[in-house]
Amino acid sequence: MLSKHVTKDLSAYCHGELPPDKARELAEHLIGCSHCRMEFEEIKLGIKLAEQLPQFQAPDSIWPELERLWETRASASEDAFKPKSQSQRPGRFLAIAAVILLALGIGSFLWLRNLSAPSWEVARLDGSPRIGSALINGKGRLAVGQWLETDGSSRAQIDVGSIGQVQVDPNTRIRLLQTQPTEHRLELARGRMSAKIWAPPRLFFVDTPSAVAADLGCAYTLEVNDEGGSLLQVTAGWVALELRDRESMVPAGAACQTRPGIGPGTPYFEDASENFRASLVKFDFENGNTGVPLKTILSEARPRDSLTLWHLLSRVTDADRGLVYDRLARLAPPPAGVTRDGVLQLDRNMLELWKTELENLWTNTDGSFGKK
Amino acid sequence: MERRAAMAEPMVSRDVIRACQQGDRDAFRLLFDAYKDRVFSIAVYTFAGDEAMASDVTQQTFLKLMNSIGQFRGDSEFTTWLYRMVVNTCIDEQRRSRRFLPWGESEPMNKAAEKRPQEKQFARIEIAESVRAAINELKPKFRLPILLKYVEGLSYEEIASVMSCSKGTVASRLNRGHKELARRLAHLRDQVVLGD
Numbered sequence: 001m002l003s004k005h006v007t008k009d010l011s012a013y014c015h016g017e018l019p020p021d022k023a024r025e026l027a028e029h030l031i032g033c034s035h036c037r038m039e040f041e042e043i044k045l046g047i048k049l050a051e052q053l054p055q056f057q058a059p060d061s062i063w064p065e066l067e068r069l070w071e072t073r074a075s076a077s078e079d080a081f082k083p084k085s086q087s088q089r090p091g092r093f094l095a096i097a098a099v100i101l102l103a104l105g106i107g108s109f110l111w112l113r114n115l116s117a118p119s120w121e122v123a124r125l126d127g128s129p130r131i132g133s134a135l136i137n138g139k140g141r142l143a144v145g146q147w148l149e150t151d152g153s154s155r156a157q158i159d160v161g162s163i164g165q166v167q168v169d170p171n172t173r174i175r176l177l178q179t180q181p182t183e184h185r186l187e188l189a190r191g192r193m194s195a196k197i198w199a200p201p202r203l204f205f206v207d208t209p210s211a212v213a214a215d216l217g218c219a220y221t222l223e224v225n226d227e228g229g230s231l232l233q234v235t236a237g238w239v240a241l242e243l244r245d246r247e248s249m250v251p252a253g254a255a256c257q258t259r260p261g262i263g264p265g266t267p268y269f270e271d272a273s274e275n276f277r278a279s280l281v282k283f284d285f286e287n288g289n290t291g292v293p294l295k296t297i298l299s300e301a302r303p304r305d306s307l308t309l310w311h312l313l314s315r316v317t318d319a320d321r322g323l324v325y326d327r328l329a330r331l332a333p334p335p336a337g338v339t340r341d342g343v344l345q346l347d348r349n350m351l352e353l354w355k356t357e358l359e360n361l362w363t364n365t366d367g368s369f370g371k372k
Numbered sequence: 373m374e375r376r377a378a379m380a381e382p383m384v385s386r387d388v389i390r391a392c393q394q395g396d397r398d399a400f401r402l403l404f405d406a407y408k409d410r411v412f413s414i415a416v417y418t419f420a421g422d423e424a425m426a427s428d429v430t431q432q433t434f435l436k437l438m439n440s441i442g443q444f445r446g447d448s449e450f451t452t453w454l455y456r457m458v459v460n461t462c463i464d465e466q467r468r469s470r471r472f473l474p475w476g477e478s479e480p481m482n483k484a485a486e487k488r489p490q491e492k493q494f495a496r497i498e499i500a501e502s503v504r505a506a507i508n509e510l511k512p513k514f515r516l517p518i519l520l521k522y523v524e525g526l527s528y529e530e531i532a533s534v535m536s537c538s539k540g541t542v543a544s545r546l547n548r549g550h551k552e553l554a555r556r557l558a559h560l561r562d563q564v565v566l567g568d
Contacts, residue, residue, distance in 0.1 A: 049503050049553045058430055059412075066431060
């Protein structure tokens with residue numbers, strides 16, 4: 001990994017202008033360097049803004065004036081160009097030839113562009129995975145817009161540019177939506193995939209029917225059922241599940257479910273009690289936003305389950321928020337500057353401050369608190 | 373009067389260029405049609421939205437092209453050669469007229485587009501207007517590589533060739549330009565990032 005900051009190369013990285021080795025080193029540096037990551041976010045915004053620049057259409061009035069000057073020039077200086085009368089016939093022939101050549105040129109360009117369209121390498125692991133209707137024998141390329149499908153006995157592996165790998169399990173349908181230096185995006189329509197990403201946060205996204213998984217530097221599995229609901233299980237790093245203004249932050253060891261029309265539920269650690277997890281499903285997806293499931297969630301919560309409780313602060317009713325605060329404060333007291341009143345009013349800064357403190361607890365496997 | 377910048381390279385074959393060199397007017401028309409919008413766009417941005425000035429510069433550029441296309445030997449890409457001519461014409465015209473107006477002082481552009489009813493299009497137009505205004509406030513040395521990258525779709529190497537500088541300089545100037553845009557238009561972050 002590069003030890004020096006990489007800010008001067010960020011635009012070239014985003015535009016794919018760096019050699020692959022250097023791009024990889026830069027990506028690894030970004031994962032570990034918050035200073036460069038902040039700069040990276042600025043550069044990405046600058047690029048997205050610059051991409052909004054329109055191209056203008058030249059007014060039609062320019063050509064007649066040019067043509068008039070052409071005529072004047074042609075008649076004034078026979079040395080510069082052949083007189084029109086002499087070159088009319090070959091000129092017409094040349095013009096026709098030029099039109100044909102231009103058409104061929106455009107055709108070739110479109111063909112070549114299609115050939116060189118952004119794509120990812122796919123390797124067959126088992127069975128007969130397909131890209132579109134074509135079977136993959138050994139290796140294939142998944143272009144933007146194309147579907148990769150596996151049947152009950154097939155598996156495949158996708159190289160996500162130079163930033164990671166995705167393993168596609170049986171009975172899965174997945175599509176490449178976009179691959180650009182500033183954003184790589186897949187759509188998982190059904191089935192299961194496992195991703196290992198070593199890129200900076202928020203470069204790799206997976207759309208599902210009920211939420212978007214945004215990679216924050218991690219490894220995870222994501223499964224979509226036939227109804228469009230999904231289950232995310234994170235094994236390293238962090239993943240954010242998002243739908244409109246609803247966001248669930250899921251660290252390693254935790255999971256989160258989603259449902260169409262609702263979006264991401266509340267994240268939970270997979271080693272939480274069965275009662276806790278069952279009550280959370282009721283709370284999130286079965287009109288369980290009432291006393292009983294919440295009571296069970298609060299009573300069964302361990303310090304590590306503050307992950308769930310912190311998310312619940314902004315999802316419970318105003319009347320229940322005090323209950324959640326009190327339980328969370330007992331399990332993991334808020335840091336200085338975070339008050340009960342502020343949290344009950346969902347003060348964004350206070351919630352973030354508390355979350356930063358709690359992250360230490362969520363990412364420590366021994367469940368201890370305050371060891372920062 | 374506008375559309376989103378197309379990033380693809382227009383295709384004009386060597387035969388068309390050769391026909392132009394032999395004085396074929398129809399071939400020259402093909403060349404003109406292929407590049408007029410790109411040349412005009414660079415001029416519009418350089419002259420702060422002054423479309424009349426941009427028309428003049430576009431015409432001058434094609435006149436120069438008409439006169440000097442015989443000197444094009446194919447040692448470099450035609451586009452690089454053409455854009456160098458556009459940039460030089462813009463610089464000459466700036467020196468001559470000393471006209472370098474901020475956006476607010478020029479004719480309002482994009483009247484047709486502003487009338488489009490769809491809310492999303494209107495939001496996009498508003499963003500584009502803000503970006504154009506911010507681009508205009510950049511120093512020319514940061515503005516030009518951004519225009520060549522995003523309006524013309526050139527690679528770093530091509531931009532370096534047009535600007536007669538190194539690829540490293542292009543990368544550095546684009547970096548500064550991007551950061552400056554992000555700083556000036558930070559309030560558009562949510563619209564631009566979430567509006568994809």
